[in-house]
Amino acid sequence: MNAIDELTDSFSRLPGIGKKSAARLVNYILKADNLWVKRFASQIDHLQEIIKPCSICGSWTENDPCPICSDPLRDRSVICVVEQPQDVNTIDSSREFNGLFHVLGGVIAPLEGIGPSQLRIAGLVERVKSGTIKEVILATNPTVEGDTTAMYIQRVLAPTGVKVTRLASGLPVGGDLEYIDKLTLARSFRGRSSF
Amino acid sequence: MNAIDELTDSFSRLPGIGKKSAARLVNYILKADNLWVKRFASQIDHLQEIIKPCSICGSWTENDPCPICSDPLRDRSVICVVEQPQDVNTIDSSREFNGLFHVLGGVIAPLEGIGPSQLRIAGLVERVKSGTIKEVILATNPTVEGDTTAMYIQRVLAPTGVKVTRLASGLPVGGDLEYIDKLTLARSFRGRSSF
Numbered sequence: 009m010n011a012i013d014e015l016t017d018s019f020s021r022l023p024g025i026g027k028k029s030a031a032r033l034v035n036y037i038l039k040a041d042n043l044w045v046k047r048f049a050s051q052i053d054h055l056q057e058i059i060k061p062c063s064i065c066g067s068w069t070e071n072d073p074c075p076i077c078s079d080p081l082r083d084r085s086v087i088c089v090v091e092q093p094q095d096v097n098t099i100d101s102s103r104e105f106n107g108l109f110h111v112l113g114g115v116i117a118p119l120e121g122i123g124p125s126q127l128r129i130a131g132l133v134e135r136v137k138s139g140t141i142k143e144v145i146l147a148t149n150p151t152v153e154g155d156t157t158a159m160y161i162q163r164v165l166a167p168t169g170v171k172v173t174r175l176a177s178g179l180p181v182g183g184d185l186e187y188i189d190k191l192t193l194a195r196s197f198r199g200r201s202s203f
Numbered sequence: 204m205n206a207i208d209e210l211t212d213s214f215s216r217l218p219g220i221g222k223k224s225a226a227r228l229v230n231y232i233l234k235a236d237n238l239w240v241k242r243f244a245s246q247i248d249h250l251q252e253i254i255k256p257c258s259i260c261g262s263w264t265e266n267d268p269c270p271i272c273s274d275p276l277r278d279r280s281v282i283c284v285v286e287q288p289q290d291v292n293t294i295d296s297s298r299e300f301n302g303l304f305h306v307l308g309g310v311i312a313p314l315e316g317i318g319p320s321q322l323r324i325a326g327l328v329e330r331v332k333s334g335t336i337k338e339v340i341l342a343t344n345p346t347v348e349g350d351t352t353a354m355y356i357q358r359v360l361a362p363t364g365v366k367v368t369r370l371a372s373g374l375p376v377g378g379d380l381e382y383i384d385k386l387t388l389a390r391s392f393r394g395r396s397s398f
Contacts, residue, residue: 011250011265015246015247015250018239032219033220037217038263038288051213053240053248054206058206059206068207070205093230
């Protein structure tokens with residue numbers, strides 16, 4: 009196996025990249041500017057040394073605590089609970105939420121052997137108990153696992169008396185009723201609001 | 204800009220990878236096995252040092268001349284002319300052709316300022332003149348540029364008296380007449396063969 013095949017192989021291990029796309033990427037790198045390639049390689053090489061999970065919320069950060077946890081201008085009375093570190097960016101860039109975050113690091117998935125103890129749930133309870141938190145918004149994905157995890161957290165947080173909410177589920181804006189699946193439609197009926 | 208944004212930016216410079224896929228790749232690398240990430244980075248880092256164009260055919264190789272040019276079992280009387288180094292692999296892995304290759308490194312594209320002199324055409328004429336070549340198969344893509352380049356090479360090779368052929372163009376196997384474009388259909392008529 010030569011260097012081209014080896015790199016093609018590595019690229020095709022990345023999510024969403026098949027054998028053909030991988031070959032295309034390797035060809036791009038073969039012809040790309042050498043300085044850029046060197047910088048790209050070094051960025052990959054050092055990423056895991058530079059970026060660590062924030063010890064408070066669990067999202068990826070260069071400095072611990074992360075910029076969001078250490079921002080004095082954020083609303084420190086609300087925590088938004090998400091599955092993955094990347095969800096923090098998605099929500100933060102929507103500018104719809106100005107509170108704090110808590111990353112679970114996954115969802116309860118018994119078939120994959122992931123129980124509540126593997127997720128950062130204990131840390132969440134700790135934060136709610138120790139602090140000034142008034143509301144916990146559960147923003148796990150609207151999937152079976154995401155719903156299960158949200159329900160589990162809601163039960164675990166019940167004794168603390170904190171307000172626990174769940175992101176609304178329903179028709180996506182710009183979507184077409186004709187192409188909406190039954191479950192989403194059912195939820196949009198159950199969660200309907202008065203005009 | 205932090206290390207995550209920098210790497211996301213680099214990934215999205217690669218062909219076929221948008222901002223969202225790039226973010227997904229960075230997240231994969233953040234969580235991937237550290238040893239694998241280090242090896243992946245080093246493969247990218249060293250690729251251009253290890254892989255060079257073959258001095259005879261122009262395809263990518265670790266050793267010069269490349270394995271195909273130095274293989275004594277290949278038919279040294281036929282040269283298949285392709286646009287890009289990756290085309291050599293595509294054709295070679297089809298096992299339909301056992302001759303030699305010649306990589307042009309592109310096609311004649313006046314709008315992009317690429318003329319015949321920027322392609323490896325002189326080297327091809329050299330090979331045909333100096334050797335035992337009996338046939339040159341033009342396997343440039345069936346596009347306007349590919350056809351133009353093929354016609355140009357055919358004219359340039361005419362004085363040498365070598366047999367010059369072009370890959371057949373027509374209906375792709377498994378394709379559906381209903382979805383074939385007019386040009387392809389026209390070519391499949393012009394190139395029809397008797398049963």
